[in-house]
Amino acid sequence: MPQRPPPDLPELPALLDEWCEHLFASFPRRDQREKGRLYLRGLLTAHGRKSIRHIAGDRAGTAQEQRLQHFITGSTWPWMPVRAALADRLAGAAPPAAHVVRPLSLPRSGTQSVGIARRYDPYRGLTYRGQQAIGVWHTTARLSAPVHWRLLLPGDHPAAETIQDCAAAAVMEATRLTCHRRPVILDLPATGTALDHLTTAGLPALARTSTHAACTIADPALRGYTGRTLPARRILALRARLRHRTPGAVTVRVTLPHRSGHVLHLFATGSAPPHLWLANTHAAPSGSPTALVARVRQDLARIGTRVGLADFEGRSLAGWHRHITLASAAHAATVLALRTPEAAPATTTGAVRHLA
Known part of the structure; x- marks a missing residue:
């Protein structure tokens, strides 16, 4: 079509x-x-x-x-x-709730474009031949737009990197670009390495995770389970049993096996099925990260693909x-031309709450 x-x-x-x-x-x-x-x-x-x-x-x-x-x-x-000017213009018109980070799959039939390799599209669950880029999206409840990009280069390239390292590098570049430490939402698979890098850098970040992802319990509220490594879904179920004793959202302190040992906060949003998230100790969401991720996916589909985000083909x-x-x-x-007035635009400080 x-x-x-x-x-x-x-x-x-x-x-x-x-x-x-x-x-x-x-x-x-x-x-x-x-x-x-x-x-x-x-x-x-x-x-x-x-x-x-x-x-x-x-x-x-x-x-x-x-x-x-x-x-x-x-x-x-x-x-x-130009990207810095773009980010500045967007921030002045609609302060972001977060920067959403997600890959963009760019299938290519030829071999002449830069960055061609076998890639995996995590949203469709398919492998393809082409390019893959990481976008950092300025996101509010009502609109989103990309402000920074980084292209994944193939393994034989001197600047080759994993999707995790690419995502973390893109966030840090965007932070320098905008001169602001925005909350970061990682919408990509197997986010442990990227979340580790951002936590070490002191950036507030959260990442979606699988219900089966292995996490090591580091929460004193789960006495008898501390130090045990279990699937994320089971850990939240254990914590939910104690909720009547400790009112509030079900959140569990965990670490990731074979990582740096940073303490993260595991929690869920929504239901049927719930979306599981890991947040570093610098911030946790006061709103729905799922809604912000959905906003980016919607705007990419209805606008981004129609203004040429995926259309450049060339060696340069x-x-x-x-x-x-x-x-x-x-x-x-x-x-911005399509937007309707936002009743209560989220600001960077209003998008997250700090955790002890």
Whole structure:
């Protein structure tokens, strides 16, 4: 099925002009700012896959298309200042409840794109050949938009890393980018290593975990079980039996086997089936992490795929970063134009409560 362009919103042209002035303030040359504006407009209006030819529109096949190609793959403009400006703009419009971290699967039929390898899509439970990227999403109850990306590189690449290390590195880069320590929600499989890295760095984080995940009990409330390693679901069931003696949410202090020994807080949200989470000792959620994760998945499906987040194909890693940075800006402009007023926007401090 061909992709539809993003919704035709009357607010977008004015918003686009305002955004371009802010996003491209770091560009020293006027021609770079104009190419950035043309590329962003093309991402918002072009039909189908957001190739540079489609983005060029009625100028496809002309020198203008070649200039846009060079702007993405051959130019020298750094993408990090643009991402910083994007994050700043989003924070001013809708302060985030958290940064949600999740992988983006990018199947590819050819072999020419950067980062091609056999990958696993944790949401569909399938392996595929293509790229995989880690996105850090600015997230509120009503909207979400990516502010930083990191591409997983294959095992034979000098900069190869695991998905866990990639996720942790992406969060730390985003923290430096935004100059704020946002609460982090890891929406990816087998999060122990990433959570370990973030806890060591002193960042508030929580991660979804399996009901069968092995955890070692470190909670004095479960006398007789301390030091035992059991499935997460059974540990919560043991703690639930004592809830009448200690009112409040069912939360158990645990550690992860074969990790650094950081004490984490195991808890569940929802029911039928419940979602299990591990939070480090720096913070635990006062709202639903499940709802924030769902917000990102929804916005990626309805907007992100339609503004070209998954559409860059080429050998240039720098080109991939520049394209996905501008596609992220197109996504953010769209969600802000679509949003309804939030009755009580969550702030960073309101999104978590600190644990003793």
